[in-house]
Amino acid sequence: MVAPGVAGGSPPSRWPSEEELDIVRKKVVEISGRDTTEVRVVACPYRICPLGAHIDHQGGIVTAMTINYGVLLGFVPSDDAEVVLQSGQFKGVIRFRVDDLQKPIENPENIDWESYARGAVYALQNSGYDLRKGIIGYISGVKGLDSSGLSSSAAVGIAYLLALENVNDLALSPVDNIQLDKCIENKYLGLENGILDPSAILLSRHGYLTFMDCKTALPSYVYFSELSKSQQSQGQLPFKILLAFSGLQHNLPKKRGYNTRVFECKEAACALLCALGCEDASSILRNVEPGVYESQKCILEENLARRAEHYFSEMKRVVKGRDAWARGNLQEFGQLVSASGRSSIVNYECGSKEMIELHEILLKAPGVLGARFSGAGFRGCCLAIVDRDQAEEAAAHVRAEYEKAQPEVVNKIPMDRRVLVCEPGDSARVILPLSHHS
Known part of the structure; x- marks a missing residue:
């Protein structure tokens, strides 16, 4: 009970x-x-966070389950x-x-x-x-x-x-x-x-995708439109979640990269707000209007420009993802998840050789609709949204290919924990x- x-x-x-x-x-x-x-x-x-990577600390809107x-x-x-x-x-x-x-x-x-x-x-x-x-x-x-x-x-x-x-x-x-x-x-x-x-x-509901506005702290829920609510309560979802582990231990306090990226986002926000004469505004990117970013982004130095580009493009993906989820379009939703993964690598510059390699293997696995890093992304695991009927086949593919690519790292992971097929x-x-x- x-x-x-x-x-x-x-x-x-x-x-x-x-x-x-x-x-x-x-x-x-x-x-x-x-x-x-x-x-x-x-x-x-x-x-897991399918969309909304690295934007919660900037007051962004994120998805979770x-x-x-x-x-x-x-x-x-x-x-x-x-x-x-x-x-x-x-x-x-x-x-x-x-x-x-x-x-x-x-x-x-x-x-x-x-x-x-x-x-x-x-x-x-x-x-x-x-x-x-x-x-x-x-x-x-x-x-x-x-x-x-x-x-x-x-x-x-x-x-x-x-x-x-x-x-x-x-x-x-x-x-x-x-x-x-x-x-x-x-x-x-x-x-x-x-x-x-x-x-x-604390807020997730089985069978729903949670959307969290990290500025207002207000949640909302969207259920997958192909299903009735009675089906959802029985867990009959058309997808599963694949978790593939890199074998690199993730230890956030010892990884300076995480806090550095957060500070860079705040620096970008400060520069954009100062350009408008809004020095009293809280220096988070959520307080910068998208139109202001587009007109002023040329003032940002390279690192700050990449962090800001990740934030604003990710916010767009979250909005599109909400619509795709509500329409029951898993194909489109998965493409947005993969685009989030690419932006995390290129613009947010997280990941490692092993993590990026694992991410690429996931994208080629049968039935995988979209994939990205999970968590901070420097180490740890990658997640994928996968067609329910092909989940086990995809898991076997990822296990085999990652073992070929990184045999020494793979040996550090318990056999039954290398790739997990999960439910919401x-x-x-x-x-x-x-x-x-x-």
Whole structure:
């Protein structure tokens, strides 16, 4: 049973399975000594962004959906303010108290798996919420997907937020938690992330494409027009999502390229606004009218010009993508996804030799309608929208071709995690203890 109000009225998702939930519940029982019927579980899915790459931090409009893989955090309330955590991916035990004052991390090199739990406490404290109870918990992601460009860090942060809110009887909306996760990333961890990741995880609905205006923080939903809503609730979508992993570990804090690109976008916005005498305006590209960009872009130096071109062309693709999705035109939608991928490489200049090679292999796979990098794009994985009936054939093609191209890198990826065929998922939610089930 899903906690009332948490899932936002979405249809039941096939993830997590009862087997996955049972594994997490048993781990919490081992750690806490409590009964299985007391264990609550936060299910936080990973997300993809088909269109709207690298524009959320500029107030752009982005698209998102979750997939049927993610983070599970099993927990019970502590008897006091102590937090005790173990992980399925990392060794050791975390212990601290929710009434200890948390301070932002000064050096990004010091970020580890404990940081996100402390960051959640920091965000709640910083927003004035009273935390009296901690949690005893066990968190587990999907091995190989926890650093791959699927927004696993946001999923982890949100999982801790929802668990802490649950045991402290805090009724916060998804919009509240989007801002709290942004506080974890921006203020506690020192990353220049926008709101795309937490918005996707907290607001997505199974079978729908979520459109998020990152300036107004307002979401909207579009369903695929070839389907009735009753079909969507049964998961009968004409496409699947292919995730192909590069074997290069993605570690955002250590990759200076991400923050550098964000600052370059802001520099471009500042230059364009200053040319109009609007120096008081917030320096993000969303505050620059497209017509102004077209008339003034000649003043931008080469790097800034490329970042701005990516932003404005990507905004156009999002608008066209919304229309294509609403009309049920997957072919056109896929072409826009691929165009987004090309712009990310040429104009935003992210990616690596391996990532670009993987992207090109995906584009040639049977049934693939469109492909681009997932996440920041420097490392991690690529995503593709693929015809449902050809998904397995496409996956086999990508596995074989990438192994030929990068045999040494491929060997670092577990065999069953090299290419995944995924379904769209649902939003993050708290699954109540077994004792609450009817």
